[in-house]
Amino acid sequence: MIENLPWEEVAGNPEKYIQLxxxxxAHLQRDTYQVRMELRLVRQIKKHMDTAREWRESGIPEQRQPDPAYDQPTTSTSADGKLPPRKERILLLMSQDPQRQWKALEMADALNESSKGKSVRVAMDELYKAGKISKLPNAFYQYAQQDPDCLKLTRRPPPRSRGQGGGQCDEPHRKPSKAPDQFVMSHFTGDAVR
Known part of the structure; x- marks a missing residue:
């Protein structure tokens, strides 16, 4: 493309070529966006077709029961009949099938809040930042599995010189805390480090 530009004309009137x-x-960006949306749609169709084929071959899988080791938020309604907070409902739903990967819009549909997809995404991002759920590539979320090696809560240790280790859990399911006084998961130390 650059080899096709008439350089003498470009040098004489660069504003014309900048505009062109x-x-x-802008035209290519619109085309690229349309292709991305079509690709996304076709991938979703393929995913649903694969799921339908699997169900035809193996039957619809049984619903997984929540693992008793997981802390589950309460589901009761308050005295005035209101639902529990959105974050609690998200955690409850995700804990029922900890292996499932959720998109924010799927979660909004499951919570009967289809019109509040953005609010559900924000709540899921906040739960991720709090370490309650995992954020996976392609904007998927999953219930944060408790690694048995990372069950001891410890405070973030003071900075150490190179080569002494950080004393923090390097497991991918937890986002590291930035605040020094917040708790982080650790399996390198046995005692709370201050």
Whole structure:
């Protein structure tokens, strides 16, 4: 493309070519966006077709029962009949099938809040930042599994010199805390480090 530009004309009137190239760029961005959306749709169709084929071959899987080791939020309604907070309902739903990977819009549908997809995504991001759920590639979320080696809560240790280790859990299911006084999971130390 650059080899096709008439450089003498470009040098004589660069504003004209800037405008032409910006228009071309905008057009290509629109085309790229449309292709991305079509690709996304086709991938979703393929995923559903694969699921349908698997169910035809093996039957619909049984619903998984929550693991008793997981802390589950209460599901009762308050005295005035209101639902528990959204975050508690998200955690409850995700704990029922800890292996399932959720998109925010799927969670919104499951909570009967389809019109509040963005609010559900924000709540899921906050739960991720709090370490309650995991955030996976392609905007999937999953219930944060408790690694048996990472069950001891410890305070973030003071900075150490190179080569002494950090005393923090390097497991991918937890986002490291930035605040020094917050608790982080650790399996390198046995006692609370201050």
């Amino acid at each position: 190239l910006e228009e071309r760029d």
